[in-house]
Amino acid sequence: MERVRHLQIYHMPAKLVNLIVGHPATAAGLLIVGGLSLQVCLLVLGGIFRLFAERKRASLEGLRLELEIKRAERQIRSAAETSSAWNGYRKFSVAKKVAETGDTFSFYLKPHDGKPLPAFKPGQYLTFQLNVPGEGKPIVRCYSLSDCARPSHYRVTVKRCPPPEKSGHPPGAGSSYFCDHVKEGDILDVKAPNGHFYLDLEQERPLVLISGGVGVTPMIAMANALAETGSARETWFFHGTRNSGDHLFKSHMASLAAENKNVRMHVCHSKPLAGDVSGRDYQHEGRVTVELLKQLLPSSNYEYFLCGPGPFMESITEDLRSWGVSDQHVHFEAFGPASVKRAASPEAKVGVTFAPFGGLEVTFAKSGQKAVWQGEGRSLLELAEEARVKIDAGCRAGNCGSCLVAIKSGKVAYIGKHGADAEEGSCLACICRPVTALVLDA
Ligand SMILES: Cc1cc2nc3c(=O)[nH]c(=O)nc-3n(C[C@H](O)[C@H](O)[C@H](O)COP(=O)(O)OP(=O)(O)OC[C@H]3O[C@@H](n4cnc5c(N)ncnc54)[C@H](O)[C@@H]3O)c2cc1C
Structure with missing residues (x-):
């Protein structure tokens, strides 16, 4: 009786209490069956959880492998990029010319030697040396690659550069040549992809x-x-x-x-x-x-x-x-002279020794002209153009090498990064400024 009361204290239903007290064997059997069922349930649930966890692990592993493969592909592409890049100009044939709008055309270019094409970083450009009739000597122009890297061809898209309004000047020489004269089957001289303006595909930042x-x-x-x-x-x-x-x-x-x-x-x-x-x-x-x-x-x-x-x-x-x-x-x-001004960096101010008259004298020895650089953001090329001194220019970004000029005396500093090499004693006028008074062989 004492046991019954004890069980009732724990609020067991009366029938169950009677069963346990009256039929202990049946109760024990039920307990064993219940326990076993619970164990089976736990086993099944455990199995399901394990299965889910296994699947999740497998899918994460799959994702990781996919990322690894992509990274390896990128490394292979970038290795190919360096190994098959070329120096100087390489011949390309125009495989296709497509009118995008009335004054803009895309050119699909294939290497004339049939050898592999290096990949490039999206945002980079090609440099062309064009034999434009009436120009006297070849002109150099840059055009951005207008598609991502493909194994078979490069693509550039050129818009005809109109003359400034009411100027009476002829339209742009290089772009008009591309739009009006370059046709499928023509051969062009092209430098390898270059440029510092590109998207890093390894980054994730929005x-x-x-x-x-x-x-x-x-x-x-x-x-x-x-x-x-x-x-x-x-x-x-x-x-x-x-x-x-x-x-x-x-x-x-x-x-x-x-x-x-x-x-x-x-x-x-x-x-x-x-x-x-x-x-x-x-x-x-x-x-x-x-x-x-x-x-x-x-x-x-x-x-x-x-x-x-x-x-x-x-x-x-x-x-x-x-x-x-x-x-x-x-x-x-910038597709032309860079006009965007960066906030003045501390290095830009270092080392400039201004002449007493408030600027630095730049002498263009060949043409017998002089100009004064006042410490503003202009390049030597812009200074030369203002002084009507002719220095060849292509990309105006320090990459095509057209504006390389010898320094007879004085020192220069680079305003930005450059891709073209400037040998000792010379400078790329489009991205240089004087640091002391200068004499240039121009
Ligand atoms: C990195 C980079 C990437 C580029 N990518 C592209 C691209 O993807 N697509 C594209 O279309 N362009 C691109 N450009 C611009 C391209 O390189 C050329 O600058 C553009 O096509 C104009 O060159 P042009 O030879 O036709 O004109 P230019 O002959 O250089 O003439 C330029 C302007 O001067 C005028 N002009 C002519 N004679 C005189 C004169 N005597 N006095 C004053 N003005 C005169 C012309 O009418 C014209 O308006 C890029 C440039 C750079 C630097």
Whole structure:
């Protein structure tokens, strides 16, 4: 009785208490069956958990392997890039010429020697030496690679450079030659891909690509490279153009956005055509501005890549700086003379010994001209042009080597990074400034 009361204290149902007390053997049997069932249940559950954990581990392992394979592929590509790059000019034949818009053409180039093509970094460019009739000597021009690396060919996209309004000058020599004369089957002299403006595919930091007009070419190479490598990197692509008549790679950009969830495409039309439809042909009326970026981006914390006309880049870089974006996160390419001013770096001020008259005298010995460099951001090439001294120029970014000039006396400093070699006693005038009074062999 005492035991019954004890069990009831623990609120066991009366029937169960009676069963245990009245039929101990049955109760024991039930207990054993219950215990066994519990064990079976635990075993089954344990198995299911193990199976899930196993699957998760396998899928994580799969992901890790995939990443390893991609990294290995990139390493192989970059090894191939270095091993099959070439020095000087190599012959390429024009395999295909495609009209992108009325005044812009894409050229698909294959190596004439049939040997492998080095890969390149998306954003880099090719340097061409063109024999333009009437120019007297070959001219050197750079054009960005407008697609990511493909094993069979390179692609560049050239827009005819119109003369400045009411200037009476002829249109651009190199771009007109490409658009009007270069045809399929022609052979061109091309330097290996080069340039410091490129997207590092190993990085994961979210991106903002901003282009204006034909400045879209390196951005297409970058966006294509991201899509080809299956990157999930958050990417905002802002492109400014007048209207759909000028919109380069319009359908390709729409496919990029439709097929890659991580790519958010925003096209701005400054002068939409009557038939252009908002939401279909463009997302915003007006220009690409930092105001627009502020409305759309969750923060300013991105890596920015810019390419477009000078004033467009100047205003965007300036406004990004005001928004608190540091210069180290803003990368840009100028298709002409670089006009974007970086915040003055401490090194830029070091070592300049100004003459008593407040500037540094630069003497162009061959042409018998003199000019004074006042410490502003201009290069020696720009100074020479203002003094009407002819120095050849191609990329204006220190890569093509066209503006190499011998220094007869004095010292120079480099304003930016350069790809071309400048032997001792010479300098690349497009990215140099004087440090002392100078005498140049120009
Ligand atoms: C790294 C890099 C990448 C580039 N990528 C591309 C690209 O992908 N696509 C592209 O289309 N371009 C690109 N460019 C620009 C390209 O290299 C050329 O600068 C552009 O095509 C103009 O060259 P041009 O020979 O046609 O013009 P130029 O002959 O150099 O003439 C330039 C301008 O000067 C005017 N001009 C002519 N004669 C005179 C005169 N006597 N006085 C004053 N002005 C005159 C012309 O009308 C023209 O407006 C890139 C440039 C660089 C540096």
